[in-house]
Amino acid sequence: MTDDDRVFKALADPTRRFLLDRLFARDGRTLTELESELEMTRFGVMKHLRVLEDANLVVTRREGREKLHFLNPVPIRLLHDRWIDKYTERRVSALADLKNELEETA
Amino acid sequence: MTTMTAQTTQVYQVFVKASPEAIWEAITKPEFTRRYFYGTALATTLEPGTAFDFHYADGSGLAVEGSVVESDPPRRLVHTWHALYTPELAAEPHSRVTWEIEPQEEGYSLLTVAHDRLESSPKTAEGVSGTGWMYVLSALKTLLETGRPLAD
Secondary structure, eight states: OOHHHHHHHHHTSHHHHHHHHHHHHSOSBOHHHHHHTSSSOHHHHHHHHHHHHHTTSEEEEEETTEEEEEEOOHHHHHHIIIIIHHHHHHHHHHHHHHHHHHHHHO | OTTOOOOSSEEEEEEESSOHHHHHHHHHOHHHHHHHSTTOEEEEOOOTTSBEEEEOTTSSOEEEEOBEEEEETTTEEEEEEEEOSSHHHHTSOOEEEEEEEEEOGGGOEEEEEEEEOOTTOHHHHHHHTTHHHHHHHHHHHHHHHHSSOOOO
């Protein structure tokens, strides 16, 4: 699997998107905190966090005795640059070209 | 989404196809920082306690000032961060930036930037989130992997 595959796979699940949104709202959370927001076993939450970590979307750091989970937005940015910018830019420029052409022939 | 408060600890991470030594150079040498760090030139000797300052390319002064806290090439660098590019940022205290570089398989390294101690610096926290560090890291990755700076 490439890095992009891992990110797309991680984002393809609603629970994992929910976890990212929770971290977006407030970063640096423990497993216990994240678990309290989901109707799911601790093991289930750990499994989802593991997929997010494999995709590098979640980074864990130890602070004192706690393991905190942080949202890492960089892979989403890279995915955006690679897969979204490219297509939207082309569409916009195609429309701009069409506009120019229509105006020139008008 | 727009109502969120920027985080007091922010962590950014990226895989770069480059050696830890090459990444260390890119972080610490002005000829590299000019090409990915918003055009600014870093000035530092990396001696703990001395300056870690980002100068505007046109020599008009400092964009960010700081001091070196810890330097362990090519694995770990800690410095303080005091942005000066707007008066409201300049009014806030120094925060802290930690760079960590870990070698990975197949010629990759994992680069992590943690920006913390932002509790008393809400404007700084807001300024470096969003595209802030993300732009720096993606531009640094592109520069090291392709030899070219990111297109604007």
